[in-house]
Amino acid sequence: MPSQFFLPDPEGQVPSPEGYFGAYGGKFIPEALVAAVDEVAVEYDKAKSDPEFARELDDLLVHYTGRPSALTEVPRFAAHAGGARVFLKREDLNHTGSHKINNVLGQALLTRRMGKTRVIAETGAGQHGVATATACALFGLDCTIYMGEVDTRRQALNVARMRMLGAEVVAVKSGSRTLKDAINEAFRDWVANVDHTHYLFGTVAGPHPFPAMVRDFHRVIGVEARRQVLEQAGRLPDAAIACVGGGSNAIGLFHAFIPDASVRLIGCEPAGHGIETGEHAATLSAGEPGILHGSRSYVLQDDEGQITEPYSISAGLDYPGIGPEHSYLKDSGRGEYRAVTDAAAMEALRLLSRTEGIIPAIESAHALAGALEVGRELGEDGLIVVNLSGRGDKDMDTAARYFGLYDTDAEVAENASGSAEIEGDAK
Amino acid sequence: MSGNVRLLDDTLAAAKAEGRAALIAYLPAGFPTVDGGIEAVKAALDGGADIVEVGLPHSDPVLDGPVIQTADDIALRGGVKIADVLRTVREAHAATGKPVLVMTYWNPIDRYGVERFTAELAEAGGAGCILPDLPVQESALWREHAEKHGLATVFVVAPSSKDGRLAEITAAGSGFVYAASLMGVTGTRETVSSQAEDLVRRTRATTDLPVCVGLGVSNPRQAAEVAAFADGVIVGSAFVKRMLDAPDHAAAVEGVRALAGELAKGVRGTA
Numbered sequence: 001m002p003s004q005f006f007l008p009d010p011e012g013q014v015p016s017p018e019g020y021f022g023a024y025g026g027k028f029i030p031e032a033l034v035a036a037v038d039e040v041a042v043e044y045d046k047a048k049s050d051p052e053f054a055r056e057l058d059d060l061l062v063h064y065t066g067r068p069s070a071l072t073e074v075p076r077f078a079a080h081a082g083g084a085r086v087f088l089k090r091e092d093l094n095h096t097g098s099h100k101i102n103n104v105l106g107q108a109l110l111t112r113r114m115g116k117t118r119v120i121a122e123t124g125a126g127q128h129g130v131a132t133a134t135a136c137a138l139f140g141l142d143c144t145i146y147m148g149e150v151d152t153r154r155q156a157l158n159v160a161r162m163r164m165l166g167a168e169v170v171a172v173k174s175g176s177r178t179l180k181d182a183i184n185e186a187f188r189d190w191v192a193n194v195d196h197t198h199y200l201f202g203t204v205a206g207p208h209p210f211p212a213m214v215r216d217f218h219r220v221i222g223v224e225a226r227r228q229v230l231e232q233a234g235r236l237p238d239a240a241i242a243c244v245g246g247g248s249n250a251i252g253l254f255h256a257f258i259p260d261a262s263v264r265l266i267g268c269e270p271a272g273h274g275i276e277t278g279e280h281a282a283t284l285s286a287g288e289p290g291i292l293h294g295s296r297s298y299v300l301q302d303d304e305g306q307i308t309e310p311y312s313i314s315a316g317l318d319y320p321g322i323g324p325e326h327s328y329l330k331d332s333g334r335g336e337y338r339a340v341t342d343a344a345a346m347e348a349l350r351l352l353s354r355t356e357g358i359i360p361a362i363e364s365a366h367a368l369a370g371a372l373e374v375g376r377e378l379g380e381d382g383l384i385v386v387n388l389s390g391r392g393d394k395d396m397d398t399a400a401r402y403f404g405l406y407d408t409d410a411e412v413a414e415n416a417s418g419s420a421e422i423e424g425d426a427k
Numbered sequence: 428m429s430g431n432v433r434l435l436d437d438t439l440a441a442a443k444a445e446g447r448a449a450l451i452a453y454l455p456a457g458f459p460t461v462d463g464g465i466e467a468v469k470a471a472l473d474g475g476a477d478i479v480e481v482g483l484p485h486s487d488p489v490l491d492g493p494v495i496q497t498a499d500d501i502a503l504r505g506g507v508k509i510a511d512v513l514r515t516v517r518e519a520h521a522a523t524g525k526p527v528l529v530m531t532y533w534n535p536i537d538r539y540g541v542e543r544f545t546a547e548l549a550e551a552g553g554a555g556c557i558l559p560d561l562p563v564q565e566s567a568l569w570r571e572h573a574e575k576h577g578l579a580t581v582f583v584v585a586p587s588s589k590d591g592r593l594a595e596i597t598a599a600g601s602g603f604v605y606a607a608s609l610m611g612v613t614g615t616r617e618t619v620s621s622q623a624e625d626l627v628r629r630t631r632a633t634t635d636l637p638v639c640v641g642l643g644v645s646n647p648r649q650a651a652e653v654a655a656f657a658d659g660v661i662v663g664s665a666f667v668k669r670m671l672d673a674p675d676h677a678a679a680v681e682g683v684r685a686l687a688g689e690l691a692k693g694v695r696g697t698a
Contacts, residue, residue, distance in 0.1 A: 018564070028533055030490050030560050032585035032610050034592065174496060175486065187489040192611040194587065291534040291560075292487065304509050305538030306486040 003054035005061040005068075006106070007223050008216040009255070015325075019208020022331060023289070024297045024324035027207040033187075036194040041209040043114050048216075053109060060105045064138070065095045067220065071228035071385070076355035077368075081375025084382030085233060089225045089253060091389050092360065098390030099221060099249045100131040100202060106217035108135035111198040118142040118197040122186045124151055124179035124245065125316030125363060126158025127390050128202030133167035135200075143167040146185045148178035151315040157394050176309040179245075179319045183293050203246025204323030207294030211323050218252025225385050226256045233383055239264040239374050242387040243366040244337065245281070245317035247326045249389035254335065264336060267326060268370035270312035271339035281310035282339040283322040284330050297324040313342040313398065316363040316390075344369040346402055349392065361390035362398065429577030430549035435526040435602050436579075438477050439637045439658060448654035448694045450475060451639055452687060453530060453663030455482035456515040457507025458498040463676055465518050467683050471666060472523040474684035475691025479519060480557060480661070483512045483531035490532075490559050492614030494664040497671060509539055517551040526554035528581065528602075533561040536569070545572040555579025555602045563599045570599060581605050584630055586622040597634035603659060604630055608642045614664050616643035624656045650693030660694050662686075 019025045029037055047053040061067040070090040078086040091099035111119055119141050123129030129145040136143035145162055149171045152159050162169050175181040190199040204211045204218075222240070229237055240257050242250035244267040257263040272280035280286065283298050290299035292307060300308045300320035312318040329335030349365035351372075352358050360368060364387070371386045378384070392399065400406050442449040452471040458464045468479055484499035484507055491499065512529060520527045529548060536544050536558070548556065555578045561569065563582060573580045579602025584593055587610060597604055608623035609616070623640050630638045639659030644650055646665070653660045669686050673679035 026565060027562060028560055028565060029562060030585070031562065031583045031596070032587055032607060034562060034585075035587040035589065180487065184487055184489045188492070188612045191490065194610060288538075290538055293489075296537075299534070301534070301538060303538070305535035306503065307534075308486075 003058050005220050006054045006057040007219045008048050015212050021325045021328035024327040025295050028291045029207045029294050032191045037207050043110055044209055044213050065101050068224045069093050074356045077352050081372045083380035084375035084378045084384055086384045088386050088388040092391035096131045096134050098127040100128045103214045103217040104131040104135045107200045108139050116196055116198045119200045120144045120186050120189050121200045122146050122182040126155040130158050130161045132200050133162040133165035137165045145169050146172050146182040148182045149173050150177040154398055155315050155394050203248040204251050205246045205321055211325055214248055215251045218248055219255050221252035222256030229385055236260055236263050237383045237385045238378055239266050239384050241266045241367050241371050243268050243363050245319050247323035249387050251325055253387040267337045268340045268366040269337055270317040271341045272311040274341055275339055279311040281312045281318050284337040285339045292321040295324050297327045298322050314362040340366040340369045359392035360388055361392050362395045364389045428550050431526055431554040432577050432579045435554040438526050448657055449477040449659040450691050450694045451478045451659050451661040452476035452666055453480040454666055455484050455498045455502055456512040457502030457505055459501055461511045465515050466680050468519040469522050470680045470684040471687045472525050474687030476687045478526045480528045480530040481515050483535055485532045490612050492612040494667050495613050498667045513547055513551045516553045520552035528555045530557040533558055541568055541572050545576045549576035557581040559583050563596050583607055586626050593630055594633040603637040603639045606630055606638050606640045608640050615645035619649050619652050627657050647689045647693030650690045651696055654694040
């Protein structure tokens with residue numbers, strides 16, 4: 001029986017054998033990692049054509065993750081979007097609370113096939129870390145998660161979740177102490193422990209085959225959404241909208257719609273305090289092609305190739321790179337990318353909460369803010385699918401401070417000391 | 428003006444003729460300041476290093492351990508630029524007549540421009556470049572320009588490199604081959620990994636280029652151990668650590684000179 005949920009890219013849309021999407025991608029890695037990365041590519045190729053792999057992954061995606069995820073129409077929210085119809089692809093309802101589990105389960109199966117016993121991963125908002133820790137608990141693998149120190153504070157709940165699941169969480173104190181630095185540290189670990197360790201990379205960046213493989217594991221998002229919107233609205237949407245940090249949930253939603261020329265693919269990047277302030281992480285809007293973390297893509301960098309420190313209120317989008325396929329979609333014009341400020345994202349977060357009873361992750365709120373804008377541009381005949389990539393539980397402390405939801409200052413202070421305790425590594 | 432790849436070849440050949448391994452020192456440019464870094468590089472060469480690698484500090488040094496990360500941070504906070512790296516090469520070579528290479532992650536070169544960087548490095552008297560995150564498959568443009576400007580392209584091989592791949596890498600490289608003694612990032616270690624000797628043997632089977640061993644060598648005893656089976660011994664973090672631990676800059680420079688002297692005895696088996 002063909003797979004229902006593991007839906008790798010059909011022929012014709014894969015990157016070149018060297019891993020290039022047009023001018024972007026490739027494999028810029030130290031020699032020490034070449035054998036391991038090649039092994040991942042070979043093993044993934046074998047897995048793709050192995051019905052047993054598809055059967056196992058399908059089984060997990062249905063009975064563990066809860067796929068297919070719902071497509072929910074949100075009319076009270078859409079009233080603020082120029083009257084366009086808006087549907088949310090509910091990846092927030094997956095087990096662990098975000099789209100990340102799709103990729104993690106696929107790579108966890110691959111880890112087992114490669115005979116490796118330990119998994120490492122980076123995490124920004126903690127959603128990929130939680131999903132990875134979850135899969136490691138399920139498969140009995142040792143798990144170490146690297147997370148920037150800044151992020152361990154703003155996503156303290158997820159640090160606790162990972163530790164509850166048995167993972168070691170390392171707070172990374174180098175550089176900007178965010179996602180980029182967590183990836184640097186994970187690479188250092190991988191180089192030293194590659195014989196028994198798989199680096200379960202969490203987004204569609206990194207060296208080939210990661211951008212294509214991670215996309216394939218998330219492709220199910222768009223395949224389901226396309227079928228669901230046809231069933232529920234009777235036609236294809238005018239736009240598919242998703243937030244982009246590294247770009248995994250966006251490519252997952254977009255990919256099945258690429259052949260549908262009438263569907264605009266719109267990625268929403270974090271503009272932070274505004275691109276003009278320099279405090280942002282809008283890589284495609286403000287970056288230039290370069291090499292970061294193993295592939296060529298747009299990068300936030302200075303004139304001498306030093307990576308500049310990104311900023312976003314959202315830990316999951318606070319990254320100065322972007323998956324190479326997005327760079328390709330941008331240059332070819334097939335993808336459109338716009339920047340959404342912290343303020344616009346937080347407003348959208350509150351609006352969805354109050355109009356629909358759905359609290360989104362701050363990451364996904366960037367896509368919702370984009371949908372409000374695009375809906376007004378399209379008017380009441382418009383039809384939009386937004387990827388609600390994650391739920392907002394993890395962000396409640398940030399949101400409560402932002403909107404002043406705590407009762408007293410004393411409680412805020414108490415809460416702050418509570419999250420500070422989580423900073424150190426409890427090995 | 429052509430770069431000094433010949434000087435590099437001759438230096439390695441001369442060490443071999445003396446029946447010993449060459450001593451190759453690594454120090455990042457701009458650490459602790461541009462001028463201070465130039466003094467340190469000269470001290471390494473004066474103290475007994477045959478060759479020096481000048482590091483181009485990077486914001487994201489994924490192959491470096493905490494010691495070199497700290498030095499890179501200090502250099503970048505001090506505002507070090509590629510022009511300063513090139514000045515370090517120029518002054519170190521001019522003062523000592525010895526071969527000076529640059530070691531750098533790929534993105535700064537990609538951004539600066541391959542043609543411009545190779546021309547300027549050659550003009551500064553540089554002998555070549557070590558590019559640890561540029562795999563041979565992605566290196567055609569670099570090699571074309573490096574060759575045109577008389578610069579060596581030093582590739583890194585690792586214990587995990589399979590024999591077929593070693594042959595591909597050494598066929599594309601020049602100057603010498605950088606054999607990483609172990610799987611890991613830069614930093615000092617107590618013992619030299621047993622993987623190193625096997626890697627040198629497998630690498631030599633594919634090439635006549637000298638094979639130099641780096642990663643984890645920090646003292647004369649280890650240098651002597653590696654010198655027994657390799658054509659060169661590369662030491663980086665130990666120099667940087669001496670400088671970080673020194674009470675002031677003068678002591679840091681003297682520490683570099685002294686360590687180079689000790690290691691030079693190590694590679695001659697006279698420590």
